[in-house]
Amino acid sequence: MALSDERVFYFLEEAFDLLGRHLYASEWDAQEIIARPCPDPDEGDDLRVELGQQFSALTAEIDALKSAIGKTTNAAEVSRLKGESAVLEERRQDVALKRDALPIAGNLERARYARWQRRETAERVLIDAFKAETLKAWSSRGPSMTQITPDLWRGEVHGFTWYLDLSLAVLPQSISSVRRGVIKIQSDDFHKWRSTVPPIATEAQADLPLEDRATLWFRQFVSDHQGPEPKRDSAIWKIRETFPKLSEAAGKRIWAKNAPSAWKRPGPRRTQVR
Incomplete structure (x- = not known):
C-alpha cells in the first residue's frame, strides 16, 4: 500500500x-x-495423535483378550471374555471413525490460519x-x-x-x-x-541467516521511512546498529541490492514520498 x-x-x-x-x-x-476465523490445524493434529493412542491401547486390550480366549477351555470364561472383547471392539471402531473424520490440514489451511492469527x-x-x-x-x-x-x-x-x-x-x-x-x-x-511497538520475531524469520534477517529488516525500514532520504553510510550504520554481528561488507551488499534508486542519487536529500 x-x-x-x-x-x-x-x-x-x-x-x-x-x-x-x-x-x-x-x-x-x-x-x-479479509481473513476470517478458522480452526487451528495443530489442534486437529493433536487430536489425531490422541485418538491414535486410544486406538492402539484398545487394540492391545483386544489382542490380550483374544490370547486369553485361546488359552481357556471354560465355556463360561470364553463367553465372558468374548463379551468384553465385543465392547472394546465397539469402542475401537468409534475411535477409528472419529480419527478418520478429522480433516488433514495442508499448506492452504495452515496459511489461512496463520493469516488469521x-x-x-x-x-x-x-x-x-x-x-x-x-x-x-x-x-x-x-x-x-x-x-x-x-x-x-x-x-x-x-x-x-x-x-x-x-x-x-x-x-x-x-x-x-x-x-x-x-x-x-x-x-x-x-x-x-x-515506532514504540516492537516487531514480532516470527519463528520462520528467526531461522534465517543473519544477512537475510537484516535484509528483511532493511526492506521494512525503507517501506516505513519518514523524512529525508538517508545517505548510504548512515543507512549502513543503522543496519549494523540493529544487527551488531553483521559485517560491513554484508551491510554494503544489503544497501546495494535494496536501497531505492532515489536514495542513491547524489545531492541534497529530499523528503521521501511513497
Whole structure:
C-alpha cells in the first residue's frame, strides 16, 4: 500500500496494514484484512495423535483378550471374555471413525490460519492503543470530527460499533448526532506510536541467516521511512546498529541490492514520498 507522507490522516484499514507490515515484515501479505476465523490445524493434529493412542491401547486390550480366549477351555470364561472383547471392539471402531473424520490440514489451511492469527494480533495491538489512548482515533464525516474515546473502544458505552475493513464507526446518539463516520488516525501520531511497538520475531524469520534477517529488516525500514532520504553510510550504520554481528561488507551488499534508486542519487536529500 503506497501512502504519501504528506497525508494528515490514515483510514483505520490503512493504519492496520501499516502496523501489520511493521509487525510481520515480509510475512504480511496484505490479505489479513479479509481473513476470517478458522480452526487451528495443530489442534486437529493433536487430536489425531490422541485418538491414535486410544486406538492402539484398545487394540492391545483386544489382542490380550483374544490370547486369553485361546488359552481357556471354560465355556463360561470364553463367553465372558468374548463379551468384553465385543465392547472394546465397539469402542475401537468409534475411535477409528472419529480419527478418520478429522480433516488433514495442508499448506492452504495452515496459511489461512496463520493469516488469521496475524490479523487478530495486529488488530488487538491497534485497538489496545485506542483503549489506552496512546493513540487516538477520530470519526469523521464532512466537517465533523469526533474523537472515539477509550471508553467507547473498551465497550463501556452502549451503541458503539466499528468495522475494520470499512474504516467505519457508528457512534451512540448520546455522543454525536452524526452517528456514522470514517475512522481516521493522524499520520504523525500513528508513526510516533508505531515506532514504540516492537516487531514480532516470527519463528520462520528467526531461522534465517543473519544477512537475510537484516535484509528483511532493511526492506521494512525503507517501506516505513519518514523524512529525508538517508545517505548510504548512515543507512549502513543503522543496519549494523540493529544487527551488531553483521559485517560491513554484508551491510554494503544489503544497501546495494535494496536501497531505492532515489536514495542513491547524489545531492541534497529530499523528503521521501511513497
